[in-house]
Amino acid sequence: xxxxxxxxxxxxLGAAPSAAHDGGFHEVQPPPMEMQQKEFEAVAAADAExxxxxxxxxxxCIRGMAADTYPxxxxxxxxxxxxxxxxxxxxxxxxxxxDPATKKDYALVGGTEGTAFVDISDPKRPRHVGTLPAxxxxxxxxxxxxxxxxxxxxxxxxxxIPHGMQVFDLTRLRDTxxxxxxxxxxxxxxxxxxxxxxxxxEDTGFAYVVGSDTCEGGLHMVDITAPASPSFAGCFxxxxxIHDTQCVIYEGPDAKYRGxxxxxxxxxxxxxxxxxxxxxxxxVTEKDAPVALAREDYAEDGYSHQGSLTAxxxxxxxxxxxxxxDHGVNTRTRIWDVRDLTAPDVxxxxxxxxxxxxxxxxxxxxxxxxxxxxxxxxxxxxxxVASGELSEVAFFDVYPExxxxxxxxxxxxxxSHFRQKGIVAVSTMDRGLFVxxxxxxxxxx
Numbered sequence: 001x002x003x004x005x006x007x008x009x010x011x012x013l014g015a016a017p018s019a020a021h022d023g024g025f026h027e028v029q030p031p032p033m034e035m036q037q038k039e040f041e042a043v044a045a046a047d048a049e050x051x052x053x054x055x056x057x058x059x060x061c062i063r064g065m066a067a068d069t070y071p072x073x074x075x076x077x078x079x080x081x082x083x084x085x086x087x088x089x090x091x092x093x094x095x096x097x098x099d100p101a102t103k104k105d106y107a108l109v110g111g112t113e114g115t116a117f118v119d120i121s122d123p124k125r126p127r128h129v130g131t132l133p134a135x136x137x138x139x140x141x142x143x144x145x146x147x148x149x150x151x152x153x154x155x156x157x158x159x160x161i162p163h164g165m166q167v168f169d170l171t172r173l174r175d176t177x178x179x180x181x182x183x184x185x186x187x188x189x190x191x192x193x194x195x196x197x198x199x200x201x202e203d204t205g206f207a208y209v210v211g212s213d214t215c216e217g218g219l220h221m222v223d224i225t226a227p228a229s230p231s232f233a234g235c236f237x238x239x240x241x242i243h244d245t246q247c248v249i250y251e252g253p254d255a256k257y258r259g260x261x262x263x264x265x266x267x268x269x270x271x272x273x274x275x276x277x278x279x280x281x282x283x284v285t286e287k288d289a290p291v292a293l294a295r296e297d298y299a300e301d302g303y304s305h306q307g308s309l310t311a312x313x314x315x316x317x318x319x320x321x322x323x324x325x326d327h328g329v330n331t332r333t334r335i336w337d338v339r340d341l342t343a344p345d346v347x348x349x350x351x352x353x354x355x356x357x358x359x360x361x362x363x364x365x366x367x368x369x370x371x372x373x374x375x376x377x378x379x380x381x382x383x384x385v386a387s388g389e390l391s392e393v394a395f396f397d398v399y400p401e402x403x404x405x406x407x408x409x410x411x412x413x414x415x416s417h418f419r420q421k422g423i424v425a426v427s428t429m430d431r432g433l434f435v436x437x438x439x440x441x442x443x444x445x
């Protein structure tokens with residue numbers, strides 16, 4: 001994160017991380033967090049009406065509606081667990097895990113109280129098996145957390161102080177029966193006090209913590225090859241605050257960098273009273289000497305939020321969390337041509353017919369699954385990205401009240417890489433967890 005009251009910043013690349021605390025959330029937060037915080041608090045404080053959380057069971061999409069409640073097209077609802085079912089008062093980010101021994105699929109759902117683990121092996125009858133409580137609950141800071149998985153362990157960060165990074169051995173879920181269990185963490189990484197997000201490259205065994213109180217909010221690299229013994233590996237502070245990242249072993253067309261570990265960053269760096277919104281690309285092959293490859297801005301920016309590479313690593317689908325608010329555009333996804341890692345450029349934009357704010361988008365084969373707050377899960381065909389085009393092929397609106405460009409409710413994230421093909425789990429702030437089944441092909445590009 002950029003300079004602010006009470007934060008000690010890392011000024012050079014590769015330096016050890018700062019362990020300093022900040023002086024208070026509202027003094028240092030990057031936009032749009034202040035607006036989010038107020039609206040999220042309103043969501044969490046509201047007691048949803050009984051009928052707003054119904055129905056829970058299987059509901060196919062028939063003539064544009066599921067169970068006469070949720071607008072839809074080409075997506076069936078297999079099941080739904082409410083916030084009460086999950087033991088949460090507010091839900092946010094999520095990820096997934098398939099047990100290599102039992103082949104069971106699990107949804108991992110973050111919330112105010114901690115992380116809920118849900119067995120969705122029978123997608124029409126999900127079961128909340130237990131919860132890992134938050135490392136610390138800080139009522140003065142945001143209550144969202146972010147989760148990723150490597151080597152059968154979950155890695156969990158939060159904006160709360162001093163939360164650090166929790167490590168949980170997911171194989172412990174095998175032994176749960178009866179009522180949901182309350183777990184303790186298996187390890188804890190205290191090289192950070194707080195963070196907005198964490199990404200994991202499962203091919204290399206490194207976690208990339210971003211938006212933390214270290215490395216100017218940039219890439220704080222953690223060696224998790226021994227999951228129960230995470231250790232600091234490196235720091236990239238050269239582009240300032242990074243809100244989200246995807247780090248991969250590069251196999252794309254830029255021959256010079258094939259085989260290197262490359263991070264594609266949604267970079268929203270505070271400069272004075274403003275924000276520089278960029279796509280940033282960094283070679284992190286050498287953790288003690290990361291190399292900046294590119295940092296490019298784009299038109300009609302609001303807040304560079306998150307994005308995902310296409311399967312061939314030629315294009316990056318990028319969401320800006322405030323362009324709908326600041327520029328009055330419809331739900332927009334930018335298509336970055338990243339075939340030259342040192343000269344990325346936007347080769348097209350896709351404006352959905354909805355007006356909601358986009359949040360997290362993830363690709364699988366030739367489709368992308370976008371969690372767009374108030375307009376729900378949207379499924380995009382990515383087969384024409386080379387021409388700068390996307391098209392919507394299905395959707396399921398988990399927030400039927402409206403499609404406002406607000407943070408008042410709806411979906412935070414989604415996960416589709418389960419053993420059961422065709423299943424997409426969707427986390428929502430106000431209604432809990434949905435298990436959905438789009439009727440679309442996901443063939444590789």
